[in-house]
Amino acid sequence: MGYRVIAGPFDLGAWSAAHLERVEQALSQWVTTDMPTGVDHGAPAALVAAMRYAVLDGGKRLRPLLVMAAFEATQAQPSEDAPTAEAALRAACAVELIHAYSLVHDDMPCMDNDVLRRGKPTVHVQFGEASALLAGDALQALAFELLTPESDVISERSQARLCRQLARAAGSAGMAGGQAIDLASVGHALSEHQLREMHRLKTGALLQASVMMGATCGQPTPAALDALAVYGAAVGLAFQVVDDILDVTADSATLGKTAGKDADQDKPTYVSILGLERSAAYAQELLAQALGALRSSGLSQTQALAGLAKMVVNRSS
Amino acid sequence: MGYRVIAGPFDLGAWSAAHLERVEQALSQWVTTDMPTGVDHGAPAALVAAMRYAVLDGGKRLRPLLVMAAFEATQAQPSEDAPTAEAALRAACAVELIHAYSLVHDDMPCMDNDVLRRGKPTVHVQFGEASALLAGDALQALAFELLTPESDVISERSQARLCRQLARAAGSAGMAGGQAIDLASVGHALSEHQLREMHRLKTGALLQASVMMGATCGQPTPAALDALAVYGAAVGLAFQVVDDILDVTADSATLGKTAGKDADQDKPTYVSILGLERSAAYAQELLAQALGALRSSGLSQTQALAGLAKMVVNRSS
Numbered sequence: 001m002g003y004r005v006i007a008g009p010f011d012l013g014a015w016s017a018a019h020l021e022r023v024e025q026a027l028s029q030w031v032t033t034d035m036p037t038g039v040d041h042g043a044p045a046a047l048v049a050a051m052r053y054a055v056l057d058g059g060k061r062l063r064p065l066l067v068m069a070a071f072e073a074t075q076a077q078p079s080e081d082a083p084t085a086e087a088a089l090r091a092a093c094a095v096e097l098i099h100a101y102s103l104v105h106d107d108m109p110c111m112d113n114d115v116l117r118r119g120k121p122t123v124h125v126q127f128g129e130a131s132a133l134l135a136g137d138a139l140q141a142l143a144f145e146l147l148t149p150e151s152d153v154i155s156e157r158s159q160a161r162l163c164r165q166l167a168r169a170a171g172s173a174g175m176a177g178g179q180a181i182d183l184a185s186v187g188h189a190l191s192e193h194q195l196r197e198m199h200r201l202k203t204g205a206l207l208q209a210s211v212m213m214g215a216t217c218g219q220p221t222p223a224a225l226d227a228l229a230v231y232g233a234a235v236g237l238a239f240q241v242v243d244d245i246l247d248v249t250a251d252s253a254t255l256g257k258t259a260g261k262d263a264d265q266d267k268p269t270y271v272s273i274l275g276l277e278r279s280a281a282y283a284q285e286l287l288a289q290a291l292g293a294l295r296s297s298g299l300s301q302t303q304a305l306a307g308l309a310k311m312v313v314n315r316s317s
Numbered sequence: 318m319g320y321r322v323i324a325g326p327f328d329l330g331a332w333s334a335a336h337l338e339r340v341e342q343a344l345s346q347w348v349t350t351d352m353p354t355g356v357d358h359g360a361p362a363a364l365v366a367a368m369r370y371a372v373l374d375g376g377k378r379l380r381p382l383l384v385m386a387a388f389e390a391t392q393a394q395p396s397e398d399a400p401t402a403e404a405a406l407r408a409a410c411a412v413e414l415i416h417a418y419s420l421v422h423d424d425m426p427c428m429d430n431d432v433l434r435r436g437k438p439t440v441h442v443q444f445g446e447a448s449a450l451l452a453g454d455a456l457q458a459l460a461f462e463l464l465t466p467e468s469d470v471i472s473e474r475s476q477a478r479l480c481r482q483l484a485r486a487a488g489s490a491g492m493a494g495g496q497a498i499d500l501a502s503v504g505h506a507l508s509e510h511q512l513r514e515m516h517r518l519k520t521g522a523l524l525q526a527s528v529m530m531g532a533t534c535g536q537p538t539p540a541a542l543d544a545l546a547v548y549g550a551a552v553g554l555a556f557q558v559v560d561d562i563l564d565v566t567a568d569s570a571t572l573g574k575t576a577g578k579d580a581d582q583d584k585p586t587y588v589s590i591l592g593l594e595r596s597a598a599y600a601q602e603l604l605a606q607a608l609g610a611l612r613s614s615g616l617s618q619t620q621a622l623a624g625l626a627k628m629v630v631n632r633s634s
Contacts, residue, residue: 043490044501130500156474156477160477172361172455180364
């Protein structure tokens with residue numbers, strides 16, 4: 001469970017690759033019939049197969065990387081093989097499980113009715129709708145199971161806080177709430193304020209929670225926590241603004257999903273409200289906010305957080 | 318948040334009525350746009366309406382009553398208005414939210430496709446499938462949010478343990494796993510062992526967790542915990558055996574759901590495997606096990622637990 005503290009000039013690519021490898025390994029280890037509590041409870045193999053299909057080998061893993069970056073920025077003393085490193089890894093995977101379950105349910109016929117994700121058939125296409133529904137439900141529960149091991153790799157105090165942060169970010173005042181607003185907004189005009197509110201819940205809450213949960217595994221000062229909350233909110237919003245821009249400017253092959261879908265569905269987006277140019281300027285403004293928050297945080301090891309913010313804004317897919 | 322310690326000869330009806338009133342009030346208070354963390358995060362009203370519809374004014378509330386009964390049996394000193402009483406009430410409501418979400422998803426067209434529950438249109442009939450899916454998802458998250466308040470009404474140690482118990486019981490090695498086995502079993506012959514395993518996960522895990530979570534809010538001895546685990550497993554299994562019996566012997570009006578449905582769907586049941594008479598004997602045997610466990614628990618205030626076990630086995634609906 002150790003991880004390497006990277007020395008020398010900061011290389012986001014190398015940092016991400018090293019952490020992604022650990023996250024992929026951990027997800028594969030923990031999403032099994034042999035549950036993370038270390039006891040084989042006999043989870044049925046067919047359900048676990050659908051859960052693994054939904055989680056493994058896919059996605060940019062932005063949320064886990066934000067968890068790890070915020071953890072490293074707030075560690076009192078970087079150390080290898082510390083129990084706290086497993087705490088952050090569990091938090092990183094828990095957040096990704098919530099994200100993965102939301103995609104499974106989102107793709108279902110009664111929601112977005114998507115048949116492809118990351119070039120593969122979606123879970124309900126591959127396993128049937130009922131299995132997709134149950135796999136998503138089980139992934140949400142597993143996220144909280146990952147955060148609450150019986151061993152002391154996470155203090156009970158941190159377990160409670162991590163569960164609190166994740167539950168809020170996932171629920172009716174977070175991701176699920178944002179999806180409900182999204183659902184109700186198709187074909188309706190939204191003000192920029194309403195659009196921002198929807199995205200603050202739908203994607204922003206979980207992205208911000210990723211940052212805050214990473215910090216929960218570290219030892220941040222109150223001032224650092226405040227700064228990270230600003231950073232997380234700005235990155236969360238920037239993520240969505242850039243998503244909206246790419247939906248217009250990128251082609252489907254680059255995106256790995258259907259481009260132009262928002263406009264086709266008459267969904268309100270930043271581009272439809274602000275236009276392309278002002279949307280791009282807004283994304284840069286949010287990046288500046290995020291980087292400013294890091295500078296004022298009093299934290300020294302913020303290179304990964306800064307790099308991830310730049311990556312979110314300047315990505316092409 | 319106080320509750321009354323009932324003196325004199327034990328009256329399960331009065332005990333249940335008093336506790337049900339508190340549970341109903343608490344559910345109504347906590348399933349709102351003003352989330353249990355005490356801050357209005359702006360959960361969308363339409364989503365919360367579907368969540369309230371799914372949760373309020375319905376059901377026997379067996380799981381919350383088991384939580385409260387196990388809490389009272391394991392309290393060191395019964396007291397009114399103790400923070401621990403709110404801890405148990407939160408645990409009781411959290412378990413009920415998990416149960417409620419499972420019913421919402423279970424009723425959906427891709428699962429059981431039920432249009433009526435407790436005499437009312439099911440959530441997807443009333444609010445649409447997408448809203449039902451999201452309401453269920455949000456109810457699961459809310460369960461964990463209820464267990465992790467920022468205030469000290471639940472110690473962080475207990476918050477961590479309650480989340481662990483609930484996550485395991487709800488997930489792939491618990492309720493969701495049992496539903497996956499159930500789904501795969503339609504039209505297949507199951508052995509009694511396989512049937513028991515399915516029900517241990519599908520309904521038993523959450524019923525047993527209700528008992529253990531109530532005890533987590535108390536101060537049980539290790540011996541009492543062991544005995545309560547046996548009690549919870551026996552009551553959980555008995556619940557399902559009796560369900561299978563009633564599906565054959567009761568009419569739809571009494572049940573409040575469609576009778577004879579299991580046989581119609583060619584689902585394996587205790588009655589189809591053991592026959593009616595041996596199923597009834599098995600239910601009585603499980604009741605004896607549950608009551609025996611209470612006698613060996615070293616606990617003195619077990620009247621409510623004993624009464625609930627008898628009610629589960631001797632109910633007519």
